[in-house]
Amino acid sequence: MTANGEIAFSLEEADAFARKVLVACGLAADHAAAVAQTMVSGERDGCTSHGLYRLLVAANSVARGVVVPDAVPEVSEPAKALVKVDGKGGFAQLPFELGMPLLVEKARAYGIAAMALNNVVHFAALWPEVEALAEQGLVALAFTPSHAWVAPEGGTKPVFGTNPIAFGWPRPDRAPFVFDFATSAVARGEIELHRRAGKAIPPDWGYDADGRPSTDAKAVLDGAMRTFGSHKGSALAAMVELLAGPLIGDMTSAESLAADEGRGGSPIGGELIVVIDPAGFLGDSLDEYLKRAETMFETIEGQGARLPGSRRLLARARSQVEGVRIPAQLHADILEILERGN
Amino acid sequence: MTANGEIAFSLEEADAFARKVLVACGLAADHAAAVAQTMVSGERDGCTSHGLYRLLVAANSVARGVVVPDAVPEVSEPAKALVKVDGKGGFAQLPFELGMPLLVEKARAYGIAAMALNNVVHFAALWPEVEALAEQGLVALAFTPSHAWVAPEGGTKPVFGTNPIAFGWPRPDRAPFVFDFATSAVARGEIELHRRAGKAIPPDWGYDADGRPSTDAKAVLDGAMRTFGSHKGSALAAMVELLAGPLIGDMTSAESLAADEGRGGSPIGGELIVVIDPAGFLGDSLDEYLKRAETMFETIEGQGARLPGSRRLLARARSQVEGVRIPAQLHADILEILERGN
Structure with missing residues (x-):
């Protein structure tokens, strides 16, 4: 110690x-x-x-029996540029690892490819996944719903999960550019921390169960969180629900919360990962354009702003x-x- | 009249x-x-x-000679699931129309496909493009940079364009779910309108050329606009720059503004459109899952919130x-x- x-x-x-x-x-x-x-x-x-x-x-x-601890994931190819991994109710990490080589192969073969992880339990951030893909020189986007905790803009009842979006971009000779954020105004854990500490939350984080803006952390946990960025964040949250729910034959955040049956487990459902091989569009110009991207990063950092x-x-x-x-x-x-x- | x-x-x-x-x-x-x-x-x-x-x-x-009025776009296939249309300096609409059939064909054949429009002049919103694709039963995302007018979060100097993101989702028996928004805090035209009307703008729309938050519309037009949604919106703006600039071998918003040489024309550069065929992942379950998406839309509208x-x-x-x-x-x-x- x-x-x-x-x-x-x-x-x-x-x-x-x-x-x-x-x-x-x-x-x-x-x-x-x-x-x-x-x-x-x-x-x-x-x-x-x-x-x-x-x-x-x-x-x-x-x-609590939310996750199957010894699930054997099954990898399949529903279409030429699509990979599907049925996680059989286990954690998402192994299905990702098992599907990733085929996803990378397809992205390189077709220029773009996508992988659905289905029936997986999610407790982690998405950045490890897009970072692993960007480390292979690929551009990656990832989306996953969670449990219905977040109200759409203009409403006060939960529909969306915290619905993160992650993005990875390969950088020559350095760690990839990666971001990963919830489309909710704040992480649910942040509100949880305020509840434990008995601290008030800002009035624009969420609503109580009666739909009134509230500074009471517990009331908002029992009511609804808000999205970030007003109607734009709300639109993105809806997009994440659609892309990583119905599009891949998996649950929405509302369906996932219902399936939890009050056990308080991590969300079970799907994840969508889209991968583009920059060499597909760029061919021999790959290095030149990756350098142009570096120029943009320098313009950001050169003015004292931090890269995500x-x-x-x-x-x-x-x-x-x-x-x-x-x-x-x-x-x-x-x-x-x-x-x-x- | x-x-x-x-x-x-x-x-x-x-x-x-x-x-x-x-x-x-x-x-x-x-x-x-x-x-x-x-x-x-x-x-x-x-x-x-x-x-x-x-x-x-x-x-x-x-x-002003910013656009080639009679450009003859050229469609090519840089990879199996990629379409590239060189707009040869003309407006973006015709290149999109010419490339779309091949994009749709590839999305259906491979499950996912992408199209780059290169060297096109953009004056319009992106929603007509994703809507046209969603009307074909496909899910579509579109991105385009513009001119460097927007500062990254944490900075005050312009790097990004207004960098819109558009999304389209097919709905059975009705118009697609479509959104399209700038990742800047407001549209540049909104600030322009305030300038013309001699009205002050809110202090969180942008910075003057010295990097100070300003309520003077002209000062912000000459300085830098802000992104929506703080660091999350800024991360998305960077993503749009990368996806629809270097990834597809086209200009960033800074490069496009420099290329304009002060003529005040519409931005020239690229656009990336990603299309996923829901039938790829869903097969025979397509109708069932499109209905599940409708349930989500109903939960939003049922509480009085508007869909984008x-x-x-x-x-x-x-x-x-x-x-x-x-x-x-x-x-x-x-x-x-x-x-x-x-």
Whole structure:
């Protein structure tokens, strides 16, 4: 334990620790490896809410029967440039890993391709997926619904999930340009943190169950969150529902929440990933145009503005040297899972 | 002329009038037909800023040599699921029309396809394009940069264009679900209107040339506009630059503004359209899942919230019965083009 009550891990130790815990929860070894990698990536990149803390969330989903811990995903090709992975109710990470090589192959063969992950349980951010694809030199977009917690602009009743959009762009000789954000005004976890701390939330984050704007975190959790960016954010939230729900034969956020039956598990449903090979349009001009994109990034950073994802990459560089640290209390809570086997 | 100083047209009359004016400007007949259709669609749908008023804008672009009025677009297939149309410096409408059949064919054949329009001049909204694709039963996304007028979040100097995103979704037995919005906080034309009226703008629309938030419309037009939705809108604006600029071998908004050389023409550059065939993922379940999407739309409208595009469809229904009306002064200004042949 460090002086300020934190537990330190190297990234390798964190990965081994997370795997051990997940296997103790009942996850099959391949699922545990894929899920651990995502959680350690989050911790490494300073996204603590998507880091090792999620071991508790994953354990809860297993304990409540929300996730199939040893699901065997099935990869298929519904059309020439489409990949479908039926996750069979397991976590999303392994299905993504299993489908990704075929997705990359198809994007390179056809110029563009898409992959649907169906029937998967989602607890993580989308950036690890688009980043992995951008690291292969591809441009990637990802979308997923969640649970119906967010009201459309002009209404006050939940319809949408927090419905994130992620985007990855390959950069020569450096980490890809990656963003990933919820189309809700804030993350649901942010409201949860205010509730725990007994703190008021800003009046434009959501509505109570009677449809009145509220500064009471619990009232908004029980009512409806708002989207970011007014009617534009609301339109994007609807798009995410459609693209990663009905379009791929999977659930909307409302259907997913209903399927949870009050167990409070992570959302189950689908994810859509669209991949474009820049070499498709660019051919021999690939390098020239990737350089033009770099010029745009320089114009942004040159005026002191931050690129999306830059804070994550800074945290990553630090973690790769110093490892990661988690609060002693969180460590103790995780050890408890290890002891009781769930 | 009507009692309140407006000139009335049936939709057919408006189309014939617009074609005649465009041909008088020097546009080749096929370009004039495609451009007229887009302008009349805008007027019909109550988007007057993208309606017949744009005849003046198009005439200006021709007069200043920004657009090639008789360009012969060239359709090619850089990869199996990609279509590229080189617009050769002409307006975007004809290249879209010429490339669309192949794009639709590829989307149906591969499940997903994309089309780049390159070297085209843009004066119109993107919704006519995604709507035309959704009317074919396809899901469509469209992106285009413009001129560098918009600052990234955290900065105050222009990098992005107004960079719209449009989305179309097919609905059984009714007009598609369509949205189309700029990723800037407001349309540039909105600030222009404030400038003409000598009215102050809200302080969060943009910055003056010294990087200070300003309520002076002219100062912001000469400085930088802001994106909508803070860092999330800014991330999307960057994505649009990348997708419809470097990815397709075309200009960024900064490059396009530089290419204009102060002529004040409409932006020249590229557009990316991504199309997914819902039957690809859904097969025999297509109807079932399109119905599930309808359930989501009902949940939105059932609580009194408006779907994006609903105002446009109301205006359309009215125009189809009553025709359209334009201010007498605008009509006179357009007639002047007709007389002087430009």
